Amino acid sequence: MAAFLFFAVVLIWGTTWYAIHMQVAVTDANTAIFWRFLVASALLAGWLKLSGKWKAAPRQDIPLLALLGATMFSCNYMFMYRAEQSISSGTVSVVFSLAVIFNMLNQWLFFRIRPALHGVVGGVLAVAGVALMMGVTGASLTEIDGIALALGGTACFSIGNMISRHLLLKGLDLPTVVCRGMMWGCGFTGAWLLLTGHGLAGSWQPGWVASLLYLAVPGSIIGFVAYLRLVHVIGADRAAYTTILSPVVALVISSIAENSVWSASMGAGIALVLVGNLVSFFPWHKLKPRA
Template sequence: MRTLPKFVLLALITVYLVWGSTYLAIHFALHSFPPFLLMGTRFLAAGVVLFAWLKLRGAAFPSFRQWRDAGIVGVLLLGCGMGLTAVAQQYVSSGMTAVFIASSPLMFALWSGLFGDWPSGREWTGILAGFAGAVLLAGSGDFAAQPIGALALAGAVACWTFGSVLSQRKLALAPGAMGFASEMLVGGSFLLCVGLLRGEAIVTLDERALFAWAYLVTAGSLAGFSAYMYLLSKVSPALASSYAYVNPVIAVVLGVWLADESLGARETVAMAIILGSVLLLTTARAAPKPAGRSLRANTSTQ
């Protein structure tokens, strides 16, 4: 890990820790917010804050093409990826959801391969080991799933990973954090519209749900999503998507710490396997191979 550039390491730690903690925050927020309004307002608020801050610093307004590309990525990642996940959670158990999400690096590898960037042997080992560890970690839960829920989860993973690869390989977003802000604005607006069309509404708003929503805006979206998009521009697809293995581990640790949950031998072994897979991925290679028009030329720290 010490061989990684410091900003890459910071982004990895942010995605690992922050997105791992959002499981609990979403659980609390859903007591007051319906799913699409929760996701839509969360990303729209984060996008407005980041966009306003960047404009105050003199950042250039995105071009029409940059807005278009941000819209494509935002709808795929946030609108379809998170939107379909919200739909699926009504029909699929948490254990099955964890397994589908853990398949993200595998799907990511396949999409990247179609663009000419297949993982190395070391990365394949890390990807498969991480998936096995995630399945083992989720194995103590229920794996019930209705067909519509399984299809929605499969679509969510496919859209999230395809949008990630497009942002890394083909689409030209606005430079630096302005690209992240424009994605959240478009994706959040899309989710908000879907929620309103579905007739969602906030009936009661308690203090705990409001605090969880604020955490999702600041930590989950502003910090976590921006860190993820930065990783897409700097590291290999396998390493960028390794959060899918680490986040359940963070969720388990928080559950033991904050919710008096128990940690058995099965979970301990699974977490050790996941840790080994992440070590393999972090030592494999630092950056993706050039293929098509890469976002790396257009993304920098802001």
């Protein structure tokens, strides 16, 4: 069961990046984000209501839930979707894998959880990889802009992780937190679309609708629930390997479907990011001989 959940998460999260690429090729990126979380939050809320698991959130926590929606389910995706208009979906997925490094640093900043030495080493390797990807040897301005946007989205996602951790430590129910965060994120994105003069209308093109449903149901609901179940079964440290392997799936799909061609510096940078994440999350303590 654990193996099935593990590879299901890797496959789902690894394929969502190309689904995003299909959406931004047809409509405005923010419109795609609005519909993704409108559908996902409606379905998740319906399931919670029907199963009797819907719980009211305390009034004093509403500002934090709104901030969670703004960072994790709105601004994060606005940056990521825009990034996919400048660089390949596979490259965006590799940059996003730096979320584990951002989380390590933010946990130190907000929760005083000191990172282990191997985490710091892995972070240095990953940052060096991003430097190579951003073209210290001559990437185009468009590629640099895309990677910078992906980094901004990853930073927003990590801040959202810290907010959700704080809310859970206060005793709030996780499914309710996620659902309300999606609702707030959808609201913020919709308001931004209206304020900037964009309509909320999506597209009825079959590819756009299919990618929307895939991102809303497997990408935003099933993948998340499967990951949380995996954390419960095998532990958070081993479950975190999904965030390292899913970019590999995204890179393969990107190479085939988008005909992506990487320069030597881009390829070396991607390799360093993946190795840095692996070094950060490898259970080095288990290699120590027992007394």
